[in-house]
Amino acid sequence: MELNRYLKVAGIFSNGQDALCYLEKAPADLAIMDLYMPVMNGLDLLREIRRRGLTLDVIMVTAANEAEQIKQLLSLGVIDHLVKPFEYVRFNHALARFIEHQELLKEPHFSQERIDALLGAPKTPAADRTVPLDKGLQEGTLKTILAYMKEHRREPLTSKQIAGAVHLSRVTIRRYMDYLVEKEEIFKDIDYTTGGRPSIIYRYIR
Secondary structure (H helix, E strand, O other), rough: OOOHOOOOOOOOOOHHHHHHHHHHOOOOOEEEHHHOHHHHHHHHHHHEEEEEEEEEEEEEEEEEEHHHHHHHHHHHOOOEEEEEOOOOOHHHHHHHHHHHHHOOOOOOOOHHHHHHHHHHOOOOHHHHHOOOOOOOHHHHHHHHHHHHHHHEEEEEEEEEHHHHHHHHHHHHHHHHHHHHHOOOEEEEEEEOOOOOOOOOEEEEEO
């Protein structure tokens, strides 16, 4: 995954204080930092970021793995924590999750499924559901979407493509896609080969 094609490095700093000064003037979407830094360490930097209300996600990359430190970092809202040494694929996954979060946050309203996806909450087993469809979903609409997905099985389709084909809004399509992904009828992935911003794609997998 060539994530460097879609993520721009805004700045590199050798200590936490310089990073904080930069972030106050030029807000960023993501900070990747070590716990052990001179002048101001990663934990203090993260506390200052939160105290000053700077809205950005943080991935911690460090050799620190003590339970108390991990608890503090999680309480301050890090979206991921990578313990050195780590495999490149693990770092790649952390960046991919960040991009997915950014995509999920674009919607004006959030279903429980979308919130669960953001928070990484476990899916509710199908046997525990008391209704066949989530609130607001219609059986007829679901069948229409599924019929189109089956006709184009295993093709990577964006919500825009599906919406245009079945004449529904992209917001509506994403709600149904979330449901079908949860039911494991549709596979969701991120396409990094679009030549622009990565997009979420769906495939019918049965």
